[in-house]
Amino acid sequence: MRTYRIAAIPGDGIGREVIDAGIEVLAAVTERDRGFKLAVTHFDWGSERYKRTGAMMPADGLDRLRGMDAIYFGSAGSPDVPDHITLWGLRLAICQPFDQYANVRPTRILPGIKSPLAGVTAQDLDWVIVRENSEGEYSGNGGRVHKGLPDEIATETSIFTRAGVQRIMRFAFRLARTRPRKLLTVVTKSNAQRHGMVLWDEIAAEVAGEFPDVAWDKMLVDAMTVRMTMKPASLDTIVATNLHADILSDLASALAGSIGVAPTANLNPERAYPSMFEPIHGSAFDIMGKGIANPVGTFWSGVMMLEHLGEKDAAARLMRAIERVTADPRLHTPDLGGSARTADVTNAVCEAVRADNF
Ligand code: IPM
Numbered sequence: 001m002r003t004y005r006i007a008a009i010p011g012d013g014i015g016r017e018v019i020d021a022g023i024e025v026l027a028a029v030t031e032r033d034r035g036f037k038l039a040v041t042h043f044d045w046g047s048e049r050y051k052r053t054g055a056m057m058p059a060d061g062l063d064r065l066r067g068m069d070a071i072y073f074g075s076a077g078s079p080d081v082p083d084h085i086t087l088w089g090l091r092l093a094i095c096q097p098f099d100q101y102a103n104v105r106p107t108r109i110l111p112g113i114k115s116p117l118a119g120v121t122a123q124d125l126d127w128v129i130v131r132e133n134s135e136g137e138y139s140g141n142g143g144r145v146h147k148g149l150p151d152e153i154a155t156e157t158s159i160f161t162r163a164g165v166q167r168i169m170r171f172a173f174r175l176a177r178t179r180p181r182k183l184l185t186v187v188t189k190s191n192a193q194r195h196g197m198v199l200w201d202e203i204a205a206e207v208a209g210e211f212p213d214v215a216w217d218k219m220l221v222d223a224m225t226v227r228m229t230m231k232p233a234s235l236d237t238i239v240a241t242n243l244h245a246d247i248l249s250d251l252a253s254a255l256a257g258s259i260g261v262a263p264t265a266n267l268n269p270e271r272a273y274p275s276m277f278e279p280i281h282g283s284a285f286d287i288m289g290k291g292i293a294n295p296v297g298t299f300w301s302g303v304m305m306l307e308h309l310g311e312k313d314a315a316a317r318l319m320r321a322i323e324r325v326t327a328d329p330r331l332h333t334p335d336l337g338g339s340a341r342t343a344d345v346t347n348a349v350c351e352a353v354r355a356d357n358f
């Protein structure tokens with residue numbers, strides 16, 4: 001029987017609550033399936049460790065992750081540690097050296113969940129956002145001089161490389177090709193940003209030539225927010241830069257009902273390094289420890305992890321279980337307007353996995 005090695009990094013805030021819940025439903029899936037096992041190793045990396053030792057993860061952290069088949073990540077962030085330290089100390093400290101350049105963010109209106117957009121149904125809003133995850137505005141390239149003085153200067157220089165844009169564009173076209181609509185929208189801001197974004201436009205047109213069976217169009221990021229809101233059914237697969245896609249994916253998850261259900265895969269498609277799966281929502285300190293965090297984003301990220309591992313049947317079974325549970329408003333957490341608790345949703349999904357007879 002195949003055993004996959006999974007690194008669980010719950011991190012901070014509600015990350016710990018939702019990753020515990022995620023491990024529980026994945027255990028229910030493996031018990032039901034019996035075709036494979038998950039060997040989970042827990043890592044207590046995060047802000048608590050930073051406050052104790054001065055580092056979010058140990059110096060040999062990447063070596064300890066290298067041999068894993070996948071990473072299941074909660075969130076990083078703490079009210080008493082600056083956000084750029086927690087981000088660069090853990091999440092980006094894993095994503096960047098492991099070259100997880102393709103960040104995939106599916107957005108759908110799950111059964112039982114309502115979009116805030118009047119009259120918009122599940123058929124109208126079914127998107128996958130592909131976020132460039134290794135360069136662009138998150139390159140970390142810049143600096144500050146004359147700190148604290150009136151003439152202080154800070155630079156934050158985006159980096160766009162031909163190789164980096166080409167590989168994410170090919171990834172996005174390939175993904176669009178697997179979807180029924182075969183439609184890719186390339187988002188830039190090439191009217192105002194006349195270097196890097198124009199490179200994106202040029203490479204999009206070149207790569208499109210390799211995919212004659214995929215229809216594609218272009219949008220400026222500001223106009224894209226309007227199209228997502230006013231004409232959601234006109235979109236399918238979307239590719240954008242690191243920062244643009246970060247912003248658009250928050251909008252997307254809100255339009256689909258709640259950021260609490262939104263999943264992410266940080267993929268190294270070549271599989272030279274482990275890929276990482278996490279809910280989009282972050283550490284949410286306002287609700288930490290209350291037992292009311294929505295675990296669905298973490299469960300759905302678990303589905304993406306199973307797909308990546310090649311366990312398609314198990315992934316489909318978990319997704320069916322999630323959708324059976326979201327369909328029941330009594331099992332909605334407060335972010336969805338309900339009063340269910342994390343444990344209620346987790347137990348219900350485990351139960352639905354056991355009852356699934358496909
Ligand atoms: C996301 C998050 C992160 C990001 C934060 C937590 C730094 O917003 O995954 O979308 O901006 O990448």
Ligand code: MG
Nearest residue numbers: 246247250280
């Ligand atoms: Mg974000």
